[in-house]
Amino acid sequence: MEKNIVIGVDLGGTRIKLGAVNEKGNIIKDLNIASEAELGPEAVIKNIIKGAKELINCGLFPKESVRGVGIGAPGSVDIDGSTVKYPPNFPNWGVVHLGEEVSKGLDKILVAVDNDANAAAAGESKFGAGKEYSNFLLLTLGTGVGGGIIIDNKVFRGVTGAGAELGHVSIDYKGVPCKCGNIGCIEAYVGQKYFSQRTIEQLKDYPNSKIIELVNGDLSKIEPYIIYKAAQLGDEFAIKALAEYGFYLGIAIASFINIFDFELVIVGGGISAAGDFIFEPMRKTAKERVLSVHKNKFKIVPAQLGNQAGILGAAALVP
Amino acid sequence: MEKNIVIGVDLGGTRIKLGAVNEKGNIIKDLNIASEAELGPEAVIKNIIKGAKELINCGLFPKESVRGVGIGAPGSVDIDGSTVKYPPNFPNWGVVHLGEEVSKGLDKILVAVDNDANAAAAGESKFGAGKEYSNFLLLTLGTGVGGGIIIDNKVFRGVTGAGAELGHVSIDYKGVPCKCGNIGCIEAYVGQKYFSQRTIEQLKDYPNSKIIELVNGDLSKIEPYIIYKAAQLGDEFAIKALAEYGFYLGIAIASFINIFDFELVIVGGGISAAGDFIFEPMRKTAKERVLSVHKNKFKIVPAQLGNQAGILGAAALVP
Numbered sequence: 064m065e066k067n068i069v070i071g072v073d074l075g076g077t078r079i080k081l082g083a084v085n086e087k088g089n090i091i092k093d094l095n096i097a098s099e100a101e102l103g104p105e106a107v108i109k110n111i112i113k114g115a116k117e118l119i120n121c122g123l124f125p126k127e128s129v130r131g132v133g134i135g136a137p138g139s140v141d142i143d144g145s146t147v148k149y150p151p152n153f154p155n156w157g158v159v160h161l162g163e164e165v166s167k168g169l170d171k172i173l174v175a176v177d178n179d180a181n182a183a184a185a186g187e188s189k190f191g192a193g194k195e196y197s198n199f200l201l202l203t204l205g206t207g208v209g210g211g212i213i214i215d216n217k218v219f220r221g222v223t224g225a226g227a228e229l230g231h232v233s234i235d236y237k238g239v240p241c242k243c244g245n246i247g248c249i250e251a252y253v254g255q256k257y258f259s260q261r262t263i264e265q266l267k268d269y270p271n272s273k274i275i276e277l278v279n280g281d282l283s284k285i286e287p288y289i290i291y292k293a294a295q296l297g298d299e300f301a302i303k304a305l306a307e308y309g310f311y312l313g314i315a316i317a318s319f320i321n322i323f324d325f326e327l328v329i330v331g332g333g334i335s336a337a338g339d340f341i342f343e344p345m346r347k348t349a350k351e352r353v354l355s356v357h358k359n360k361f362k363i364v365p366a367q368l369g370n371q372a373g374i375l376g377a378a379a380l381v382p
Numbered sequence: 383m384e385k386n387i388v389i390g391v392d393l394g395g396t397r398i399k400l401g402a403v404n405e406k407g408n409i410i411k412d413l414n415i416a417s418e419a420e421l422g423p424e425a426v427i428k429n430i431i432k433g434a435k436e437l438i439n440c441g442l443f444p445k446e447s448v449r450g451v452g453i454g455a456p457g458s459v460d461i462d463g464s465t466v467k468y469p470p471n472f473p474n475w476g477v478v479h480l481g482e483e484v485s486k487g488l489d490k491i492l493v494a495v496d497n498d499a500n501a502a503a504a505g506e507s508k509f510g511a512g513k514e515y516s517n518f519l520l521l522t523l524g525t526g527v528g529g530g531i532i533i534d535n536k537v538f539r540g541v542t543g544a545g546a547e548l549g550h551v552s553i554d555y556k557g558v559p560c561k562c563g564n565i566g567c568i569e570a571y572v573g574q575k576y577f578s579q580r581t582i583e584q585l586k587d588y589p590n591s592k593i594i595e596l597v598n599g600d601l602s603k604i605e606p607y608i609i610y611k612a613a614q615l616g617d618e619f620a621i622k623a624l625a626e627y628g629f630y631l632g633i634a635i636a637s638f639i640n641i642f643d644f645e646l647v648i649v650g651g652g653i654s655a656a657g658d659f660i661f662e663p664m665r666k667t668a669k670e671r672v673l674s675v676h677k678n679k680f681k682i683v684p685a686q687l688g689n690q691a692g693i694l695g696a697a698a699l700v701p
Contacts, residue, residue: 139675198541210641214533221643222517225675232637233671234555235566236630245636245671247554311555317564318551322529322641324540352552352564356458356544 065091065124069381070115072134073179073373074107076100076152081114082374083121083129088190090374092121100152104159112168119169131173132165133380135182135373142224144175144380175380179203179373181218181227183366184211186376187329188218191367196327200319201366202229202312203332208250212323218380230254234314252311255333259285262304273298287334294340302340309341313348320353320361331366338365384410384443388700389434391453392498392692393426395419395471400433401693402440402448407509409693411440419471423478431487438488450492451484452699454501454692461543463494463699494699498522498692500537500546502685503530505695506648507537510686515646519638520685521548521631522651527569531642537699549573553633571630574652578604581623592617606653613659621659628660632667639672639680650685657684 065085073080075098082093094114099106111134119129138150145162162174177185184201187193193201193213201211210229212219220226230250231243238247239257251257263282266272273293278284293301316328328349334341346363353361368375384404392399394417401412413433418425430453438448457469464481481493496504503520506512512520512532520530529548531538539545549569550562557566558576570576582601585591592612597603612620635647647668653660665682672680687694 212641214538219533222645223643223675223679225673226641226643228640228643228673231640231673232551233553233633235557236553236633238554243673245673314552314555321547321550322531322545324542324545324547326541354544354547354550354562354564356542360542 066128068124068129069378070118070129070132071374071376071378072111072115072132073182073377074098074111074134074136075373076137076150079107079110079114080373081111081118082371082378083118083124084375084378088375088378090371091123092118093374094118100156101154103155104153104157104161107153108159108161108164108168111165115165115169129172131175131381132169133182133377134161134165134174134176135179135377135380136161136176137179140176140178140181140224142220142222144177144224147176173381175382177218177220177380178209179376180209180211181220182376182380183209183331183368183372184213184227184329184376185218185379186368186372187211187331187366188213188216189379190375191372192329192364193327198323198325199327199329200229200316200323200325201329201331202316203366204253204330204334205332206255208253209332229315229319232315232318234311234318249311249315253308253334255287258287258290258304258308258334262290265304266300269300272300274301287337291334291337291340294337305337305340306344308334309344310348312341313345314352316345316349316363317352320349320357324357326361328361328363329366330363331368331372335365385447387443387448388697389437389448389451390693390695390697391430391434391451392501392696393417393430393453393455394692395456395469398426398429398433399692400430400437401690401697402437402443403694403697407694407697409690410442411437412693413437419475420473422474423472423476423480426472427478427480427483427487430484434484434488448491450494450700451488452501452696453480453484453493453495454498454696454699455480455495456498459495459497459500459543461539461541463496463543466495492700494701496537496539496699497528498695499528499530500539501695501699502528502650502687502691503532503546503648503695504537504698505687505691506530506650506685507532507535508698509694510691511648511683512646517642517644518646518648519548519635519642519644520648520650521635522685523572523649523653524651525574527572528651548634548638551634551637553630553637568630568634572627572653574606577606577609577623577627577653581609584623585619588619591619593620606656610653610656610659613656624656624659625663627653628663629667631660632664633671635664635668635682636671639668639676643676645680647680647682648685649682650687650691654684
């Protein structure tokens with residue numbers, strides 16, 4: 064019989080994924096339910112509590128063996144590990160003491176909340192590519208670029224909980240405007256829309272690229288996945304576009320290694336599936352640019368948790 | 383009678399400054415002796431031990447009240463807090479177990495060694511502008527740009543001791559080449575020689591600048607101090623040059639705050655004496671560029687320890 068169980072909750076704008084996770088990082092049972100974010104925070108909280116109860120009472124382990132609930136939430140989470148502020152795609156949310164409310168609904172069980180990038184870092188630390196390391200950085204590639212910093216096996220959150228925004232480090236102070244208001248943030252080079260837009264512009268010079276074929280000439284349909292697919296088909300422009308993507312990340316990673324002196328950087332999320340198309344140029348650029356003392360001392364590796372990252376990361380937040 | 387004394391040792395290429403420091407950060411007695419770096423590490427170690435002994439036996443406090451020796455060293459210091467590797471301006475040095483050797487010569491007293499930027503951060507944390515903060519960043523401006531990171535009142539050193547190289551964060555991946563091999567490091571914009579060189583180039587468009595007068599037409603004599611002096615005299619170009627200097631730092635600081643979510647950045651070293659000529663544009667740029675959550679939450683202040691920073695910083699390294 065399993066013991067020492069944690070409920071991991073991956074809170075999204077449309078779906079909530081929940082899992083009962085054991086010490087080894089196996090998901091014993093999971094659930095996928097509607098968030099009903101449009102109904103406001105009370106509905107979301109009710110849904111989380113309902114889902115967690117269902118898992119706690121699933122009968123695959125004693126109820127008493129559940130030692131806590133971890134929630135990975137979008138948006139900004141306070142240093143208190145409970146309060147979620149203005150998450151994107153959650154209308155009428157504002158400032159909600161999510162951890163506290165969920166705990167109330169579950170007999171005051173221990174609840175730990177953090178943003179999804181920090182949760183991903185916690186997950187890779189406990190169950191994934193960072194298991195053997197006490198210190199590492201994580202980048203998650205998606206619409207934006209999330210960051211996680213693990214110092215001495217703990218998530219580093221800064222003073223207010225808003226730290227580790229590694230996507231908002233400028234690599235060119237007079238470069239591409241970022242929607243955060245800054246200029247040249249790495250997110251403005253490798254965030255999904257920025258990358259797709261840049262590719263569309265560059266395609267003018269590559270009228271024979273397979274990318275155009277893959278979207279049947281409708282350039283508005285271009286997204287990172289299509290570019291990757293074209294690269295797999297041997298399309299030279301697509302390979303070049305992904306290499307440029309890796310190059311930009313490598314620049315930022317070199318700066319991060321000079322700051323942190325860490326030996327591991329984990330890169331996960333959507334387009335990281337493109338593998339060596341982006342990892343090789345990323346490694347090359349980072350190695351060329353770091354201080355000489357670091358040149359042969361760091362690794363850049365893909366995240367390991369894949370589809371389970373959301374639930375396992377959330378579960379790993381529980382201390 | 384004083385008790386709880388620490389000997390702070392500021393090791394430079396030509397001089398060693400030593401001080402007996404009490405808990406309040408007062409230097410009870412100090413010494414300034416030749417490093418004799420040209421004679422190799424044994425001579426330097428002998429000089430440090432000799433100087434420390436002189437202070438320990440000065441009679442102003444019981445010998446037994448000295449609880450350790452802190453050494454701020456140039457170059458790179460290992461995570462062991464003892465080993466100093468290839469310090470610039472120390473010929474024939476290589477890899478030296480400085481802390482261990484000094485401890486041997488002083489009845490196995492506790493010795494803590496770190497690089498000068500980390501020592502400066504420790505000093506500001508214990509005795510200076512960072513006294514009221516548990517977390518802050520320090521930038522020291524000089525030939526290069528040194529960095530110090532204080533997390534939970536401790537110096538953050540990375541995994542090998544080579545961390546906190548805040549001067550080697552690129553603000554423009556296709557910008558000014560840095561002598562470290564990277565491109566666009568903040569040091570390549572505000573390091574002493576780079577700044578002087580940029581000023582000399584820009585002066586072509588400002589033939590009436592007071593800077594030219596101050597160096598009697600010999601542009602090779604331009605250094606940050608001269609530019610500051612011209613700014614004090616109301617020279618418009620000099621004021622603009624210092625504002626540009628502050629602007630570059632502000633860009634890097636915005637990225638640092640997005641990473642660390644700290645509420646304090648301390649800026650010290652040479653040209654920081656130019657005060658508001660650089661601090662105002664630095665604050666303005668950082669505030670414009672940080673994520674909105676940080677906009678009104680951080681301060682950028684000058685270092686407080688001034689001439690005593692070397693000795694007090696070294697002393698603060700002793701735990």
